[in-house]
Amino acid sequence: MSSCRLLFANNTNHHNHHRDAQHTRLVGQHHRRHHPPAAPPPLPPPPPQSNITDQDITDQHLQNQHHHHPAASATMAQPTAHTTTISNPRLRLLNALKSASYPLMTFVALPSVRHAQVLALTGLDALILDCEHGHISDDAMHNAVAAVSALGVSPVIRVRGPAHDVLKRALDTGAHAVMVPQVSTADEAAQIVRSCKFPPQGLRGQGSAFPAIAHALTIPEYMKSANETIVTMIQIETRAGVENVEEICAVPGVDLVFIGPNDLAQALLGYVPARGDEPEFVAAIDKIVAAARKHGKWVGRLVNNGALAKEARSRYDTVAITGDTKAITNWYTAELDVARS
Numbered sequence: 001m002s003s004c005r006l007l008f009a010n011n012t013n014h015h016n017h018h019r020d021a022q023h024t025r026l027v028g029q030h031h032r033r034h035h036p037p038a039a040p041p042p043l044p045p046p047p048p049q050s051n052i053t054d055q056d057i058t059d060q061h062l063q064n065q066h067h068h069h070p071a072a073s074a075t076m077a078q079p080t081a082h083t084t085t086i087s088n089p090r091l092r093l094l095n096a097l098k099s100a101s102y103p104l105m106t107f108v109a110l111p112s113v114r115h116a117q118v119l120a121l122t123g124l125d126a127l128i129l130d131c132e133h134g135h136i137s138d139d140a141m142h143n144a145v146a147a148v149s150a151l152g153v154s155p156v157i158r159v160r161g162p163a164h165d166v167l168k169r170a171l172d173t174g175a176h177a178v179m180v181p182q183v184s185t186a187d188e189a190a191q192i193v194r195s196c197k198f199p200p201q202g203l204r205g206q207g208s209a210f211p212a213i214a215h216a217l218t219i220p221e222y223m224k225s226a227n228e229t230i231v232t233m234i235q236i237e238t239r240a241g242v243e244n245v246e247e248i249c250a251v252p253g254v255d256l257v258f259i260g261p262n263d264l265a266q267a268l269l270g271y272v273p274a275r276g277d278e279p280e281f282v283a284a285i286d287k288i289v290a291a292a293r294k295h296g297k298w299v300g301r302l303v304n305n306g307a308l309a310k311e312a313r314s315r316y317d318t319v320a321i322t323g324d325t326k327a328i329t330n331w332y333t334a335e336l337d338v339a340r341s
Helices: 003-007 009-034 054-068 092-098 113-120 138-150 164-171 186-196 210-214 219-229 239-243 245-249 261-269 279-294 306-312 324-340
Strands: 104-108 126-130 154-158 177-180 231-236 256-259 298-303 318-323
Touching (some): 092 154, 092 231, 092 318, 104 113, 104 324, 113 126, 138 154, 138 210, 186 231, 186 245, 210 219, 231 245, 239 245, 239 261, 245 279, 261 279, 261 298, 279 298, 298 306, 306 318
Parallel strands (some): 104 126, 104 318, 126 154, 154 177, 177 231, 231 256, 256 298, 298 318
């Protein structure tokens, strides 16, 4: 309505209303003669009553991913520890592997937090908390991971086996890597990868605040980065593992193959330790290293001392220099021999 009409609204309201009504009827009659009305569209059926919430929809979506895509990790195109572009200075082991800096590790069998802290201050890049053969409980595992990661050293957990709940528990400490012993088939390796990855690549659940702390991240940041920054290690130490090593190393998401020479010698030769020159033992190690290289995996092994670690640098990406119990025993034995000589 124009400003003029507003000024005279009180005087002409009745007249304008009558004129507008007439105009509307005429326009309507003209429109109906030339444009017959279309049939109205059918009304949609009323939505069914439901108690489903947004959270239910989210949960169902995740369930569908799990049930309809069981092989998601097997065809995984997402970044891995090898290809990630995420940079986190706290992840000392991963950073050293990616820069070919030959990280040095050792096995830890004793459960003391102070013991783990002392070892972390020696210059080692990673400590392998041995929950397979070591005297390390669930509680000690959590405490050691927290202590070691706070000192800028990567905690690695060697789990007792490939069970999903065991891997989930180890990763919930905040471990920077997990090592799984005696992997003998590609199916086992694929299941290990699924257990170590959050959906959609895997089956890992989230419910702990602790992993993010050990990575110096918020929980959302950890959730976004963990699938491509946690190093998944598998050990080849059985006859079947050697026979199937090509297929095992072809599994996407296996990041590092670690040779366990003692169990491997026992499996192939029937005794430990190996002398190191047995043809079957040497051939097995050569086969493992070749398969790892062919499929773009890092490869490491256990050595007994620094001299052997230096020698291994030309062939391996990382080594573990003995373990804490053996190091303590060797040092005291040698020093006591000197003292008593």
